[in-house]
């Protein structure tokens with residue numbers, strides 16, 4: 001399926017192809033508990049994801065040995081997606097609350113134990 005996403009104010013837009021989304025994920029790591037987002041259950045391959053066209057609209061918070069880029073709208077502050085690897089080459093995880101046509105609270109939610117997972121090695 002083709003999904004469209006946007007931040008709260010509508011400045012940041014993105015789209016992706018994915019099998020129908022029926023589940024969501026929440027994570028207990030120190031970052032995710034603070035933002036309480038429902039995430040896509042998996043990373044979406046970079047080939048299936050179209051990020052926002054203008055990097056100037058996006059703030060980035062690099063975390064987890066600086067390999068996970070957490071993107072948010074500079075205008076309204078909405079967290080929109082996570083890019084894994086340099087320029088998202090290893091895929092994107094999406095804030096499902098930004099995605100049109102999804103009722104995130106009606107999804108079957110799985111909890112990721114991010115708090116216990118060892119941080120990944122930074123690429124050299």
Ligand SMILES: [Zn+2]
Nearest residue numbers: 007009073076
């Ligand atoms: Zn916005």
